[in-house]
Amino acid sequence: MMWTDLVLPYARRQDGLVTAAQCAAVGISPDQIKHLCRTGTWHRVVRGVYRVWIAEAVRTDALRMLIRAAVLSCGPDAVAVGPSAAHLFGLPTARRDPAAAEIAVPGPAGKPRRIQDRLVIVHQRILRPWELTAVDGIACTTPARTVADILLTQDRFTAICATDAALQAALLDAGDLGIVERMFFRRRGAIAARQWLEQVDGRAESPLETRGRLRCLDAGLTPDELQASIVDGTGRVLARADMLWRRPRLIAEADGASVHDRPEALFRDRTRQNDLMAAGYAVVRFTWQDTQSRSAVPRMVQAAMGRNLL
Template sequence: MVTREQALAAGFSRHEIDNQIALGRWRRLARAVYLIAAPSEEAVLRRSRIRAAVLSLGPAAHAVLGTAAELHGIAGLRRLDEIHVCLPGRAARGARIRDPAIVLHQLEHPPEAVTTVDNVPVTGPLLTVAELILRQPRYPSVSVLDSALNRGLISADDLAAIPSMIRGRRGAVAARGYLTEANGLAQSPLETRTRLRCVDGRVPPDCLQLEVRDDDGYLLGVGDMGWRAARVIAEADGRDVHSAPNALFGDRHRQNRLVNAGWTVLRFTWSDTLRPDYIPSVVRRALMSRQPG
C-alpha cells in the first residue's frame, strides 16, 4: 500500500498518481490510500521468457536494446516478441539459439555497464538509451530519451555524456540531433510524438506540463503542452489512460475549467500523430483564431 502523501514525497506528481489509478495499476482502498496492483499474468510470463532466454546463453549473456528498455520500463518502442540478448565475440560465435524469438548481438560491454533488473542481467539505462538511438528513427529515439528522463533513469548530465559514447559509430550524427530534442517533461510517447509533429509543422509549444491557475492561485489544470501567449493547450489522449470512466470525467471537468478561464483546449490521439500535417494544421488554426483583430 502507498498513501498519496508518500507517493508525492517519493517524487510522483499528482498527474502521475491519477494516471496510475486510471490505468488500474493502483487501486483505491480508502481516501488517499492505494494498493499497488500485481502485474498481469501476461507481464509475468514475458519477464519469465526474457529471464529464461538470457540464462540459456550462459553467464556472459545480458539483455540489450529493446529488451533492456522493456525491463527498465523505458517506453517509446513498439512492443515485439523479439528478445534481444548480447554475448561478447567468442561466446556469441559458439552460441546455440533454440528460441526463434531470440535475437543475438555480438557486442562488447564492460562489466560496469551491466546491471540487473528482476534478476536479469541487462545493460544499464544510459547504455541502453545510447545504443537504441543509434538504431532507431527520430520519433522512437526521442520518445525513448524522453521516457528515460521522465522516469529519472538518466539525467541531463547523462545526456551530455552520450555523444562521447557513440562517437564514430554508425548513426551517431543523427543520434546527436535526437539528444537536442529530448525533454523529460513529456509523460508518454504520445506526448513526445505530438510535440514533434508540432515542431516539424513549425508551431512548437513553448511549454510542457503547463500549469494554469486562476487569480487566487487555484490550479485549474495541467496541459500536456501549451502556447501561453495565445492561451492554447494541446492534450495527448492515450487510449489506456483516458478511456477509463474516472479519467473521462476528470478530463471533461478539467477542460471545462480551462475553457471557462479563456483557454482553447485541443485533444489529439495516437492516430492523429500518424498524419504529418494534421496536428500542426489544427494548432495553427487555433493560434490564428486567438490573434487580435
C-alpha cells in the same frame, strides 16, 4: 516431495524458469525433461531453458520471461541489450512481431545462436563493466548504455520516446546525457542520434506526449512550456497543460483512451475544459492515431491558434 520440486528454488528466483544445467545439478536427466515437456508439465522456452508451472511464472509478463530465458540460455556472459534492456527498465520501444529477446555476448559465440533459436537475437558485442547492471537478477546494460543503443538503432520517435521516459522515471538525469552522447563515438548512426538527443525532454509524461511535441517541433510550432500550471485570476490552479503556447493562450493535451474514456474522467475533463475556456484558453486534444500523421497535430494547433488570436 516430488523429484521435480528439487528445481523449485531456482524457478522461484527466475520467473518460473529453470535451465538444463540446473536440472542436472539436482539429478533430473534430459530424458526426464523431455517427458515433462511432452506431458505439458513443463514448457520449453528457448534452448536449454524450461518454464515450470508455478505462481511466479504466471505473474511475469511474457517478454520479460523470454528475455530472462535468453540470458540464461546464452551463458554467464550474456546480457540483455537494446529493446530488451529497455523493456526491463519499463521504457517504451517498438514491438517486434513475433517478440524476440536481444542479447549480447562477447566474442564469436553470438553467430551460431542466431540460427538455432528464432526467439533470440544474439549480438557479438564487447561491453565494459560500467555499462552493465541487472534488473531483478537479469543481466542487462545500464540505462545510459541502453538509451544510447536505442538512439543509435531505432527510429527517431521510438528513440526519443524512450529517452524522455528514462528521464521522466529518473533512470537518467540531464547530466547523464553527456555520458550517453560519448557512447555514440565511432558508432553507426551517431550523427542522427546526436541530433535526436538535442530534442529530448524529460517533462513528457507519456510516449504520446513526446510524439505530439515532436510533430509540433517539426512543423515549427514548438510549445513555450510543458506541464504548465494554468491558474485563474484568483490564483486557483485550473489545470496542468501537457503543452502550452502562451500568447495565443493555447493548450494541447495528449488524449490517451485508457485514461480519458472512463466516465469519471470524461466528467473531470469536461469541467476542466469549461474552466479553461472561461479563462480564455483554447484546448486541442490529440490521440496516438493523430501523431501517426505528420500534419494532423500541427494542423489542429494552427487552426486553434488562428481562432484564439482573432
